[in-house]
Amino acid sequence: AQSVTQLGSHVSVSEGALVLLRCNYSSSVPPYLFWYVQYPNQGLQLLLKYTTGATLVKGINGFEAEFKKSETSFHLTKPSAHMSDAAEYFCAVSDRGGSSASKIIFGSGTRLSIRP
Amino acid sequence: GAVVSQHPSRVICKSGTSVKIECRSLDFQATTMFWYRQFPKQSLMLMATSNEGSKATYEQGVEKDKFLINHASLTLSTLTVTSAHPEDSSFYICSAGDFQETQYFGPGTRLLVL
Numbered sequence: 001a002q003s004v005t006q007l008g009s010h011v012s013v014s015e016g017a018l019v020l021l022r023c024n025y026s027s028s029v030p031p032y033l034f035w036y037v038q039y040p041n042q043g044l045q046l047l048l049k050y051t052t053g054a055t056l057v058k059g060i061n062g063f064e065a066e067f068k069k070s071e072t073s074f075h076l077t078k079p080s081a082h083m084s085d086a087a088e089y090f091c092a093v094s095d096r097g098g099s100s101a102s103k104i105i106f107g108s109g110t111r112l113s114i115r116p
Numbered sequence: 117g118a119v120v121s122q123h124p125s126r127v128i129c130k131s132g133t134s135v136k137i138e139c140r141s142l143d144f145q146a147t148t149m150f151w152y153r154q155f156p157k158q159s160l161m162l163m164a165t166s167n168e169g170s171k172a173t174y175e176q177g178v179e180k181d182k183f184l185i186n187h188a189s190l191t192l193s194t195l196t197v198t199s200a201h202p203e204d205s206s207f208y209i210c211s212a213g214d215f216q217e218t219q220y221f222g223p224g225t226r227l228l229v230l
Binding site: 036041044046090102103104106107111 | 165207213219220
């Protein structure tokens with residue numbers, strides 16, 4: 001079975017500071033990994049995904065994540081936080097490699113707050 | 117990217133009534149769609165996998181007779197909450213993905229049962 005653990009239910013950073021949201025996964029097969037963002041009362045928007053190949057993945061809005069197999073981690077970073085980054089972030093793993101029939105298992109989420 | 121829509125975006129109903137929520141893939145065909153439920157300040161919990169032309173597959177603990185899923189075409193799946201009760205109030209989100217693509221999520225439907 002696959003699972004995702006997000007460390008820290010709430011992260012607060014100052015505007016302009018580094019954003020680091022932590023995610024560790026468990027999977028018996030090579031995982032497909034995702035980060036999604038959710039703004040209040042809205043659905044989920046894909047930030048980035050890792051399938052195969054390059055382990056450093058760049059996404060939208062300046063976010064990136066690095067797949068580290070040895071650490072079973074897929075932490076999300078952004079060099080400089082912006083007020084508009086305040087939202088809920090979900091790390092997720094796919095159980096069958098990203099096909100249309102793959103179930104996605106979500107972490108518990110991390111709420112990111114940005115201090116002026 | 118692909119677009120998934122949900123209708124309605126918000127619904128309020130009386131206890132005991134049934135509510136239907138539609139999920140559509142607007143610019144691609146989806147043989148499989150997924151239905152999630154999200155409680156306030158919590159993560160998304162997968163309820164069921166909706167398969168076009170066949171019965172849905174429900175996750176453990178989800179009542180299939182209460183949450184009826186129909187995937188009538190390659191672009192439409194519906195979730196019907198039957199005999200809704202206040203504890204069914206939640207945010208329901210669907211997702212769909214075409215082959216070789218990541219799943220795309222709908223904007224969600226807020227259900228409030230009075």
